[in-house]
Amino acid sequence: MTDWSGYLSLILQGAVVTVQLTVMGSALALVMAFVAGLGRLSRFAGLRWLATAYIEFFRGTSIFVQLFFAYFVLPFAGISLTPLQAGVLALGLNVGAYAAEVVRGAILSIGKEQYEACIALNLSRWQCMRRIIVPQALLVMLPTFGNNAIELLKATSVVSLISLADMTFQANIVRSQTGNTLFPFATILILYFAFAMIITFSIRALERRMARGLDGVRN
Amino acid sequence: MEWDWNFVWQIMPTLIEGVKITILATLLGSVLAAVVGLGIALGRRSPNRILARGIGFVAEFIRGTPLLVQLYFIFYVLPDIGILLSPLVAGVIGLGLHYGTYTAEVYRAGIDNVPRGQWEAAKACNLSARQTWTRVILPQAIPPMIPALANYFIAMFKETPLLSAITVLELMNQAKSVANTYYRYIEPITLVGAFFLAISLVAVVLLRWLEHRYGRVER
Amino acid sequence: MTEPIIKIDAISKSFGNFQVLDGLSMQVMPREKLALIGPSGSGKTTILRILMTLERIDAGHIAIEGEQLYHMPKNGGLVAADERHLTKMRQKIGMVFQLFNLFPHMSVIDNVTLAPMLTKGVARAAAEKRAMELLDMVGMSEKAKAMPAQLSGGQKQRVAIARALALQPKIMLFDEVTSALDPELVEEVLNVLWKLCAETDMTMLLVTHEMGFAHDFADRVLFFDRGKIVEEGKPDEMFSNPKQERTQTFLRKIIAAGHRV
Amino acid sequence: MTEPIIKIDAISKSFGNFQVLDGLSMQVMPREKLALIGPSGSGKTTILRILMTLERIDAGHIAIEGEQLYHMPKNGGLVAADERHLTKMRQKIGMVFQLFNLFPHMSVIDNVTLAPMLTKGVARAAAEKRAMELLDMVGMSEKAKAMPAQLSGGQKQRVAIARALALQPKIMLFDEVTSALDPELVEEVLNVLWKLCAETDMTMLLVTHEMGFAHDFADRVLFFDRGKIVEEGKPDEMFSNPKQERTQTFLRKIIAAGHRV
């Protein structure tokens, strides 16, 4: 008889890796999203250029290549990252590039009259961004950020390439070791879904909090 | 290993076959995702509570679990209940459903950001629910969301290699297979990278133009 | 005796725990031109929004031409109206908003022709002809092709008026529809409304803070304060000889300032 | 003789190929209260927006307190102003918008305190104290904690006025600030402005279509049409005895309608 509890704990070990990667990757992605998203809207051509190059490069090449690069090529340049570091770096930069576009789109969606009110009150560009535009744009970004976080959660399954034993990877091992497909796949399906729901509900809660009082503006 | 141009010309026809399949799958998948996403976004706002909740749950589940597992399910599990789909059809359905749950969130954000005054004006004009959606709300909601939607179509394009799991001979799969037939990796894999980057860049330019053209509504 | 076209019966409305309307009742007769006046925040806009079914009421009943607005008969009793019923009832009512709410993605002429074409199936050519007439009446025919963002405040307001009139509803609600207009245009809009009244049998409810406009326009004036009708009457009586203390205070300042009422 | 605080010299402005202003010149003296009147679409809002640096001008010069607004000296010549220069110049100017433009994500009090705290480094307590005073003056202190979406039209407008006044700029631009207010409140706002004028040395430019308000408020009235100054003068002269034909037509209707001017 197959020892399911043992295999289950194997998958749970993988789940821990998946969660670590998701949390740290999301944090990096969030930072990159704002840096690059605001960079693209900057007045300085140099900054715009840099941000655009970053975004198009990471969106244009696949996560597989980026991960491969971070783990197998950087050592030749003398930078040897642990698998976890390499995974967080590649996932964070990749998803950050997508999220940067979300930041940009959301900021552009705020009406002209809000900028004009800023000017009339003599707020600096930075103050206007920070106090007026970004807080309103955040509400537009949030649902898509939720998407991005869930994508990152699921993208963690490619890290098996650099010998990080995440959930999908462990499930595949269990599958080929036991010849049973249903058990491991059903287990990770439930786990992924549970994690995704946590992300979704946190985002919804945040959205509701921030939308408080705005009910007359938004529908 | 040396770069061998003769070899490049020799394998080009095979790779082009793969490119065709990849582009076909992406295009069909995008169309399906755009439609499914809208369906979900509208369905979730349905006054019929049960329908709205049901659609919501299914969408969250699909969104929260990996595409790979879903492809496996469509291709390997559905036959057990008598649905035997061809690999490409199964792949397009998988991509369309999966990305449809993403685009649904994008639509939702766009719809939420149409000011309440617009809904009210539509009522005062006595437009029906359908007319309000098609003539007033969606034309304002969708253009600002084009960048975010474009993100997903590019992401989908780069995820087509997953279709190899259900034996679709897309670009990556073709490349691996020629690489193995001739024991030369450099040319096929480099060409795949170049194809992906080139197609994404063309897509990005095209979508930028679209965004520029339709992206902003002055209020 | 004719039946009232609008019959409001003891309606209440709160936002959170802020009670705006508390048991308000009033009636409007067909073809009547009614002006609602009163201080800022007294609930004038709220009443129009309720009639336009943009807010739900907490209690009470409203009947339009004898038919319930927020309720519908079912199994012998009255139940809350569903969207279908509301859509049907809305055909009788049109509104011009205080902040215009033009459709920003459509040109001026498209804003005006949209509703007649969609809800009444008017052909494009006919709808545009009528729209141009209306735009002409409000002095906006030159800007027919412009987008709302390219218009000045007063121009937007005039387009909003033309848009609402294009539908020719039985009941027309105007919310401070002259606020962005100079006196010259107020005059013109007044003429347009009079003309429409003569041609059709529209009933009009108008919220305004321009007493002169209220006086010239209305058959009857209602003075509101804190969601209650303080006083009502013919404009001449009301403005020259207000009976209630509150109305007197409200009007005294205006008269003191030399405003004609 | 005192120097004018605003000196507009032959400015032009087009939107696409629609010329709004064509070689307009005018001057405003310190502490002057100037009313701009004129038909809808004549370019009144555009002038205020240009002074607030919300639109660029195509030709001409503007000087504020002797300093160029859209130009700055460089290497002996005048070049187009950069963002830095504009920011500096904007400190002298404040504006109240026709459509309010409140920050929808902040409460009323936060809308009013934000700018003083950020741009002048006023402490929160002091800023709130001053904000409450201003809100009190416009009768809005009760709604200090409300969000803009919960306000009526007139309430929003009063908050917008308080917000602009909180900064105490040298030059204040008002775009139809009384459009959503009833006469009672117009009166009050007028008092607030008078009080401020007495306390500070603000210069005020006011666009309005309420002739009564323009009359009571202004030291001088400019009548605009199609981007040109048709006539100017003291309110009493101008309203009782307009010289230009165009002004006469504009005012005649109003007087005919019995409006006090």
Added chain:
Amino acid sequence: QDNAKLEQLKAQGFARVAIANEPPYTAVGADGKVSGAAPDVAREVFKRLGVPDIVASISEYGAMIPGLQAGRHDVVTAGLFMKPERCAAVVYSEPVLCDAEALLVKKGNPKGFKSYADFAKDGATVGAPGGGTEEKLALDAGVPRAQVIVVPDGQSGLKMVQDGRIDAYSLPVLSINDLMKKAADENLEVIAPVEGAPVYCDGAAFKKGDEALRDAFNVELAKMKESGEFAKIIEPYGFSAAAAMSTTTAKLCAPAQ
């Protein structure tokens, strides 16, 4: 030439090996412990070399050689069959695990497949791992590209045969046997060995430059082969020690016929 690499492994007390997720080459217990024919041999050889333990990480085939080159692991023991081109990229030990090819078909082999060439005849389809030996053998035997279906993993191949999506699925004998055992499906049958298909062997693969370590590994491996201990380790998994001992790395790495 002193063996610096070996000294380093001794000092750290373990060697990092890359293995694949393919029973019976590798087995992972429910407790997560790695065993299987390839790691067991490596563990024993390293013990004899004075490196007490191995740390195994399961890796995809595509990532093994790059990982070796980037210094992410010290040796690959994963059923990575020797091919001339691979021999050029890494240095191999003497052969360890050898296996022939097999076909998984419906019960009774209705279409009568014996060799890969049989698939070319009447438009039958054969499934094989992408980039694997079987795919290449089928193509070389003249089967059109469209009839060779690339299947991602054993379980999937099995399911496709069951659903009738492909007529046969090809893998090394031991892998197919393992699949069959776990599936326990009476409607399937294994055809082995495939006629005309060669036997392949793997070896421990080292990074280029680690020839000294490879040589030391070979010495101990040869001793174990001789003493019969080698057979004792791999035969319980179904592998044939005789097959490994009947050929050499030099032969297997020689450029194609």
